[in-house]
Amino acid sequence: xxxxxxxxxxxxxxxxxxxxxxxxxxxxxxxxxxxxxxxxxxxxxxxxxxxxxxxxxxxxxxxxxxxxxxxxxxxxxxxxxxxxxxxxxxxxxxxxxxxxxxxxxxxxxxxxxxxxxxxxxxxxxxxxxxxxxxxxxxxxxxxxxxxxxxxxxxxxxxxxxxxxxxxxxxxxxxxxxxxxxxxxxxxxxxxxxxxxxxxxxxxxxxxxxxxxxxxxxxxxxxxxxxxxxxxxxxxxxxxxxxxxxxxxxxxxxxxxxxxxxxxxxxxxxxxxxxxxxxxxxxxxxxx
Numbered sequence: 001x002x003x004x005x006x007x008x009x010x011x012x013x014x015x016x017x018x019x020x021x022x023x024x025x026x027x028x029x030x031x032x033x034x035x036x037x038x039x040x041x042x043x044x045x046x047x048x049x050x051x052x053x054x055x056x057x058x059x060x061x062x063x064x065x066x067x068x069x070x071x072x073x074x075x076x077x078x079x080x081x082x083x084x085x086x087x088x089x090x091x092x093x094x095x096x097x098x099x100x101x102x103x104x105x106x107x108x109x110x111x112x113x114x115x116x117x118x119x120x121x122x123x124x125x126x127x128x129x130x131x132x133x134x135x136x137x138x139x140x141x142x143x144x145x146x147x148x149x150x151x152x153x154x155x156x157x158x159x160x161x162x163x164x165x166x167x168x169x170x171x172x173x174x175x176x177x178x179x180x181x182x183x184x185x186x187x188x189x190x191x192x193x194x195x196x197x198x199x200x201x202x203x204x205x206x207x208x209x210x211x212x213x214x215x216x217x218x219x220x221x222x223x224x225x226x227x228x229x230x231x232x233x234x235x236x237x238x239x240x241x242x243x244x245x246x247x248x249x250x251x252x253x254x255x256x257x258x259x260x261x262x263x264x265x266x267x268x269x270x271x272x273x274x275x276x277x278x279x280x281x282x283x284x285x286x287x
Contacts, residue, residue: 093130
């Protein structure tokens with residue numbers, strides 16, 4: 001989904017990327033104060049619905065106006081049109097996917113954990129509504145996978161393990177329905193990478209508490225990121241994540257190559273600057 005990364009940012013030192021710790025940083029402080037964000041959105045939507053101009057518009061017209069702000073990566077403004085459109089067309093699958101995406105963007109902007117949880121849960125709810133209406137649509141399944149992925153860094157260990165299974169189910173469905181979806185392969189790569197980073201001792205402890213964890217190897221992550229690059233060679237996050245994987249494997253030259261390639265690419269999506277910053281931090285840690 002354009003304009004967003006698929007998981008929360010991570011600190012780069014080798015061995016620090018564990019699925020069950022709380023180490024991932026947040027991206028992009030919002031210009032709007034997080035504590036006022038949801039109330040402001042609700043007030044804006046109510047005002048839009050009450051106004052003569054917006055009230056007279058169709059759902060499709062409102063969606064088109066929301067898309068203009070989405071293209072500018074202005075999530076709160078996009079929702080001022082998407083949410084009134086939802087009132088008019090509550091079963092519009094494409095609209096529900098859009099709304100889930102914008103709440104994920106707001107979640108990335110928020111600074112308080114409580115608000116992140118509220119926004120993230122809202123994104124999950126909209127994604128689940130979309131997938132209930134269209135379970136064989138790869139975009140609805142992708143929305144579910146990304147929305148749950150955004151929640152992982154701020155949830156408890158048991159919920160993370162539960163949601164990681166839901167992510168795998170959803171992303172497998174996306175690939176079965178559309179094997180050319182580069183974002184699905186990227187998500188799957190991150191899923192393998194996260195599990196591969198869990199050490200033997202922590203894996204054993206997690207299995208005692210929550211049940212057996214799936215097997216995963218770094219090579220699985222490499223395969224997925226390589227596939228994502230082949231499908232979408234101009235998406236820089238694929239290169240930097242592959243470089244990160246190689247750095248975890250101790251293949252520093254390969255890591256340096258792919259991270260450098262990613263850093264040289266143009267920034268076209270919302271999280272690209274922060275993704276590049278992650279890449280730079282990884283490069284500093286390489287021998």
